[in-house]
Amino acid sequence: MIQNEDIERVMRAEHWDPFCVLGPHRITGDGQQETLVRAFLPEALDASLMFEESSHASVLMSAVHSAGLFEAIVPGEVHPSRYRIRVADRWGGVTERHDPYAFPPLLSDFDLHLFAEGRLYRAYEILGAHTHTVEGVVGVRFVVWAPNAMRVSIVGDFNAWDGRRHPMRIRGTTGLWELFIPEIPEGANYKYEIRPRDQDASFLKADPYAFAAELRPKTASIVRDLSRYQWDDAAWMDAARARLLPSPPVPEAHSSVVTSTVTGCTCPAILPIRVIVRVCPNRRTASTSHNSSGSP
Secondary structure (H helix, E strand, O other), rough: OOOOHHHHHHHOOOOOOHHHEEEEEEEEOOEEEEEEEEOOOOOOOEEEEEEEOOOOEEEOEEEEEEOEEEEEEEEOOOOHHEEEEEEEOOOOEEEEEEOOHOOOOOOOHHHHHHHHOOOOHHHOOOOEEEEEEEEEEEEEEEEEEEOEEEEEEEEEEEHHHOOOOOOOOEEEOOOOEEEEEOOOOOEEEEEEEEOOOOOOOEEOOOOOOOOOOOOOOOOOOOOOOOHHHHOOOOOEEEEEEEEHOOOOOOOOOOOOEEEEEOOOOOEEEEEOOOOEEEEEOOOOOOEEEEEEOOOO
């Protein structure tokens, strides 16, 4: 059962688990299964739930907190990708959006396990802003590591840089925070708003795993999908590989004179050698050394 203190924490942007308040929640009313949907919409005058299924009519949401918390009760179960929130704002605009708090976590338990052990070697594939399609809905998954934070939010052009709008979910004890926000366009500017545990004020930080950023003196990170990026550095990569590869070593044969005790003949013999190739990664050069004594 949701507590008033949880609601107040979300309104003050101090909650580490906004999903306990926001999004759809199954409840039982008059012996029937229902779904309670909450959304924080500080810019809204009115809000409604819109459904794709013809069995659900639109439902008007009620304002339950002066800061902008709205809720509505819908019969039965509500699928995350099957409803949208229509918002009529105080400036006369009307928009529709999917509810980011209706979608499940995207980071797998295995990813969390590898990260906790320090063995998530391709962390850039997990952390940062990555475009994803979840249940047919296109959006961006944000992940950041902030182990000492009380609350982390995503702020940007898409939410008027308001840290109350998109607080993230903490994933266990890993210090990772995650949130999937539907319909964020590529090229959107964003930062993380972090509220430390031991401070009363929050601050903004750029994404250390961002694939793009604004040109100085601006400092915002930019959502960028690298899967469609066309690289044009083939010549540079070929030259880099050529510099890293060592030249083929040329073995040297050391000859000596051996006298046979059987025939008494004296003939030349070739002693075995070992060729050692050493590559210096720091100088990106290669050197060879030759050893005919049989020791490394």
